[in-house]
Amino acid sequence: MKYKLIALDVDGTLLNDEHEVTEQTQKTIQEAARQGADIVLCTGRGPQNSIPFMEQMGLSGYVISHNGAATVKVDTREVVHQYAMDAKAIVPYLDYFRKEGVHFDVNTAFQMFVDDVEGLAVEVRSMYENYLMLPSVLPPLHDLSDPIVKVTAFGQPDTMDQVHQDIAAWTPEFNILRSGEYFVDLMHPEASKGNALKQLAERRGYRQEEILAIGNYYNDITMLTYAGLGVAMDNSPLEVKAAANEVTASNNEDGVHAALLKYCLS
CATH class of the missing domain: 3.30.1240.10 (Hypothetical Protein, Haloacid Dehalogenase-like Hydrolase; Chain: A; domain 2)
Structure with a gap:
């Protein structure tokens, strides 16, 4: 698989407007993981309300939480990196x-x-x-x-x-x-999804071109521009779409499923 680290925003991206992961999207993410992709949620949420989505999908690994301010290991709840504020x-x-x-x-x-x-x-x-x-x-x-x-x-x-x-x-x-x-x-001035994703990629030994990121809002721009391929949801503001390399369907139309099918599983 070309993309070995897949970073997914949660609200407005992974979740539909009912705050749910659809069965189709979940199965596609699980298939990408089965084929060797490392899935990381990259979200403004804290680990306590983002890790459950990883567990729901049967995934371990990491969540990048608080918009990049804290990276946490799913199975141990260990904070592996954080940007502390004054x-x-x-x-x-x-x-x-x-x-x-x-x-x-x-x-x-x-x-x-x-x-x-x-x-x-x-x-x-x-x-x-x-x-x-x-x-x-x-x-x-x-x-x-x-x-x-x-x-x-x-x-x-x-x-x-x-x-x-x-x-x-x-x-x-x-x-x-x-x-x-x-x-x-x-x-913290250095805290962002892009910086946290870069730090995690280096920790895990992934090259920039091996990273796919999918998001929908302004806080996702740093990870979309850092990743080898940045994909914006169709429900994104125009500035976010402009920052991305590609645009997929909306969060209510299984846009994550469509993107993974096109760029990872095809």
């Missing part, structure tokens, strides 16, 4: 979110924290349920035992447009990324 530098951003009434969560590799679990708005609680997450109450940052790898703001698209515009104008201490229509992420 906790003190995060404080002004959290102050801004609180002042503007913007919901946010703070993430270590395996845990997610919010200011008030019991008082979550209905739409916020629904979002966490859709993503199979249950956050804990945020303690003082200096009490966290593990490094912070990502801070995510959540809200309506026009609110996130303004948040992104506001904090992107500050001194660039972090990688500030529009990771979804309703999300803005802050991460």
